[in-house]
Amino acid sequence: MIASDIDRTLLWSHKRVGDVPLEQLVCLEVLDGRDWAYVTQRAWDALASLDPDDLVLCTTRTPAQVLRVKMPPFRRILCLNGGVLLVDGVPDDAHARATEALVAQRRPMAEFADRVAHLVEAPHVRSLRDADGAFGYFLLNGEPVEAAWVEELEAIAGEDGWRLTHEQTKVYAMPDTLTKEAGLARMLEGTDDELVAAAGDSRLDEGMLRLARHALVPAGAYLTSHGWDGDVTASENVLAGEEIALWLAGHARS
Template sequence: MIFAADLDRTLLFSQRRLEGDAAVIPVEYRFGEPFGFMTPGGFSALRTLQKQAVCFVNTLRGLEQANRVVFVSDGSCRYLSLQNGLYLYRDGKEDSVWAAHVKRTVHALPLHLTDGAGIVLKQLPGIQCLSKQYEYLAVFFVEDESFDDRACSSLAAELSASGWALYRQRKKLYLYPQALDKGAVLERVRELEGCGTAVGFGDSWFDVPMLRACDAAWSLKGCELEGTDWGFPIQYSSLPAQAGTEEVLTRILTGLGEGYYAEKS
């Protein structure tokens, strides 16, 4: 079985994202200080799951940020996908086949990322600045008071015709190739693993393509996915945040032990 999971607000939580009184331990360090947390039970369940399934972390983070997490940097995850599916690592080495596919896909688009970023800066009200422009992804900071959601939706439709997706998540706006997402990179992992059964765990709109591509999908009570019909079943925890993560990981482990996630050919 492939266990495909997002990182932030799914497996681990920053101090300000913790909820309730469930005890936590640090699982991520930034500048030598604890930064990301899980419950002890959740961390134990994840460690067990890493031994019983193929662990695939599928995150928006970059490589340096992902390696701040102890269960990523120690090599316990066989697969690591970065920047919403744009990069894929297998056993610590970048998958050259996926890298070539991403490069071909992006270079075939009629609009270059730099030009697309320029259009966003010029046409969309409420952009504070271009935060970062990576090889295939641009990230902007937005001003809540002046950001125009309708204008953003209109521009997103315009950019979609050129193969680019534009999506706002809280204080950030992302511009990325729409054909390359967390679901597409999961399909590559399934190919490498012989099309094994996949169980997904995520909390945000960016995780929807990955969850849709899985045989079973899990999410958390109170996250942005809850309350919307995504066109496929998602199971939600009964508790929010870090306690919910422990609940989901434990339930996935139980299902694995009972043979619920039998391998599919």
């Protein structure tokens, strides 16, 4: 098995294509009528060359959010940070039951949201988004984040069995039982497969990366300045995505 995160790993927003000419790009996501996110043509060719069973896409996106991305038709997509497994676009029931049992060990999202509702009023917070009831994330607006706010949020999360991950303009809050690596491990149970190669950019990807025999992180990613000690691409932004796509295709062929 090979696995990869999507956003800022394979897929890059219009803000991160740099000076790559438009004719060398393939738009894979349209948002509110605007071309939003891209891969290079070389990246697309590499991804399209993979067998649909080879690559498992792993993302914090909800199923609805990931299905609007026009990736090649990979059969398996782990959404909601490992909480939902889509097989040919349909949620896998066995995976859903396993996730439900894990999440039930922690405080439900609705109750957690009630406990942190007052923290949404902080000047640096735009909103708290609910990811299909599985977890939440605070959208930040660029204002300074006060240490007291972080300390209070950490205290509540710790009491509830939740963990926090600060990623650029978001602070994810989710049950500590909900991880990409746990989702992948469930997929590997009862098989002779192993996770040969994985790529990702964030701290939410780190467990998945360390589960793999080989791992690659895009240069300039948040993870590279927060504890990552493994391999990093030579390029940044959309060209890093191209490098990762070619690297994944190489592992699939080998």
